[in-house]
Amino acid sequence: MNEIATIISNLGFPIIMCLLLFKFVSETLKSYQEQNKSMQDTLDRNTDAILQLRSRMEELHNVTGN
Numbered sequence: 001m002n003e004i005a006t007i008i009s010n011l012g013f014p015i016i017m018c019l020l021l022f023k024f025v026s027e028t029l030k031s032y033q034e035q036n037k038s039m040q041d042t043l044d045r046n047t048d049a050i051l052q053l054r055s056r057m058e059e060l061h062n063v064t065g066n
Helices: 002-064
Strands: none
């Protein structure tokens, strides 16, 4: 009986810590993926805005004849 208690006390802590670290890394990775998606959406919207501004500037440039 003491051997089982010793095995659990010696192995239980490292196993629990590994599981907790796995959960932490998984949640952190998920958070980073969500942030990356948000940043990509923002970059896409900014790219569209820049392309629209460029198009409008080209139109104005052609109208003024310069």
